[in-house]
Amino acid sequence: MKPQSMLFTIYGEYVRHYGSEIWIGSLTKLMGEFGLSEPAVRAAISRMLRQGWLESRKVGNRSFYSVSDRGKKRLEEAAARIYKVETDVWDGKWCIASYNIPEERRALRDQLRKELGWMGFGMLTTSTWISPNNLSDRVKDLTEAHEITEYVEIFTSEHMGWSNPKQLVQKCWDIDEINEKYKAFIDAYREEYEQLSAKLSNGEEVPDSHCFVEKTKLVHQYRKFLFIDPDLPQELLPELWLGKEADQLFQNYYQLLNPGAIRFFETVYEAAPSA
Template identity: 55%
Template sequence: MIFTLFGDYIRHYGNEIWIGSLIRVLQEFGHNEQSVRAAISRMNKQGWIASEKRGNKSYYSLTEMGKERIEEAAERIYKIKPHSWDGKWRILMYTIPETKRSIRDELRQELIWSGFGSLSNSTWISPNKLEKQVYTLIDKYKIHDFVNFFVSDYKGPGEPEGLVQNCWNIDEINEKYEHFIRDYSQKYVIAKNKIDKGEMTDGQCFVERTILVHEYRKFLFIDPGLPGELLPEKWLGDSAASLFSDYYVTLAEPANSFFEGIFKEGNEMANISKDYDILDHPFIANNQ
């Protein structure tokens, strides 16, 4: 949830928030001060966020590693249509020894998150342009001596669609999109009705939008974001993305208002004078 808040709000307001404001915001979701501080401490130790003490107040911001992860996630979350394919496959092969097993396990999770699929135990492939992500992971885990990376054509004997079926469970992903569409279509209609009638508070819109993003971003862990040429004819990812976009934009203005109120109040209490505009958010700006 904190990642969601940084990605959807805080990074558009200077990438820094007072811990008091963060605690106040997360109270809307039933989280108490102790749980927020514990989560922030873990994220700090993991290198996602940095802390700064000014007087007796603590402030938190994304580190460079955190910014890169958020930017990568945002590019995928707010994408409405699949990209086109250059016809190439990115292939990462590794022979990481048993003594570095923990690194190997972490690398697998990172590869899945980035959209790679496992062709065999130590061979991972993707049709997406993930060169930057691959080199970042190689540097992060210092595994230069244990990996080989290729950008290659597929020469058969099967079809590229066969590789897709071997590496990803497209039917299962489609089914999860179907569930999302069914659940959130109803929520969208109800919320839009309430907003039009003035029956939904800014705070409720903020909670609903944050939960919407939080739930939708879970697809980053299962959907590799394949190009349109490799997707099945009855692919539901596009419909889910359109629903997400419509619902998100409907909730945007009142949700932003609620967050800004807490954020600016926290700044005033901490004697910080800054003015940020959530309309800098590319997804909102593109949908005005």
Template identity: 55%
Template sequence: MNTRSMIFTIFGDYIRHYDNLIWIGSLISLLKEFGHNEQSVRAAISRMSKQGWIQAEKKGNRSFYSLTPRGRKRMDEAAERIYKLESPSWDNRWRMLVYSIPEEKRHLRDELRKELVWSGFGLLANSCWITPNPLEEQVQELVQKYDIASYVHFFEATYLQGGDSESLVEKCWDLQEINERYASFIEEYSQKYIINQSAIENGSMTDAECFVERTMLVHEYRKFLFVDPGLPKELLPSRWLGDSAARLFADYYRTLAEPAIRFFEQAFETKHTPVSGDGHDQVLKHPLLSSHS
């Protein structure tokens, strides 16, 4: 698996709850559990730093890394979507974004497309993207980020002509393919959940194994951020599997939580050592974990 992607997962699920800071040595130690060597970790960290996701600071001859404000915002947005347990309701309004970015700024156009897909927009027509979700704030941030206000038009609209909302959804998103992916996820992880829940209860699964399994669970589940637009329940098919996958994810995540956190804290080190109890307490206030109590 991609080292950079795994680092994002560990930052999002662990490090951001621990003062958003970690020693590179701890990160290398954690990534070794997944088969990543020191060289690949340092190369990925360097790339992420150049891309503006993380930042470095020194204490003596040691390097520590934290998410930049941009990185923290992306992690917060991802967490809000990953850890939701059911699809939102719809206000019966569509948001439509139309842009006309000149050819000499094609790189901005390409970046904007990636951001729109990640946010859950669907392509209705050339340079015309729609979503039923209230993403006004995200759109304004994208416009400011890429300085494209003069090239973008953003509307809130009602669909009146051309078909019904179901046909509009079918045109913009392949829900059948997404549902098949959810079915595969449920099939694989429901079996793992049953087997490993028993292993944890009888003590045959180590803390390290729980850490690897929980990180892999989040790593696999967060891939849906790039394919599932998070449509309101009114626009989803009757046999939608996304909510079932979310509940399975939440149950399995809780089961692995305590031993996984113990292992992480054994390897974790910042310039503020020894580790305070704050991080552990913050993790246990996680929406999925606190709802378990």
């Protein structure tokens, strides 16, 4: 597990619900549960500070780290997709983002592509990306933040031909590959879920530290689907779609692990003393 990626999971799953700030000692102890060393954690925190995801402050001789406004927004967007509810019936409209960014700003162009993919856009052509979800406001925020509004246009449109909607989806996303990854997730976690469920049903004691580690790993793995699953409406999904089964398994396993995981976190967590 990469330390920076795990820090996003720890902040998103726990710290943001406790004021979004935590003492570095608590953070290194939590990360240590996954075999991550203190130097590795501190190096990851430094990178996240430079990238604008975290903010720091000193209280006495102690360092506390909180999620920046930018980081909070990203974590909230991720949580909304991980713990999503059923969406409305699709209105048949497509959100389209088209850009023409000069070569001298290539780094920004590459960053824009990564961000569009994370949002759930699929690449129709090299500089034209589409989504069946209304993401126009998020694209506007993104282009304004990067100061590239003069190079980007956003549309909401109907598709008039020639592919039908499901064929269009196949052109823009590798649905088979996504299904394979969902299958791998199900295969990896179904047995673990069933074993824990049986233990709890039999009244066996499960250590809170175990629940914390397993729940955090579960969320960490499931969070990766944010980067590959475009969150398509039901009308555009194939007949064989394992995303629903994987989501149900995730929710069920999460609910079993969550109480113990929270108890363990609260024994380790230390916030900064109030002013």
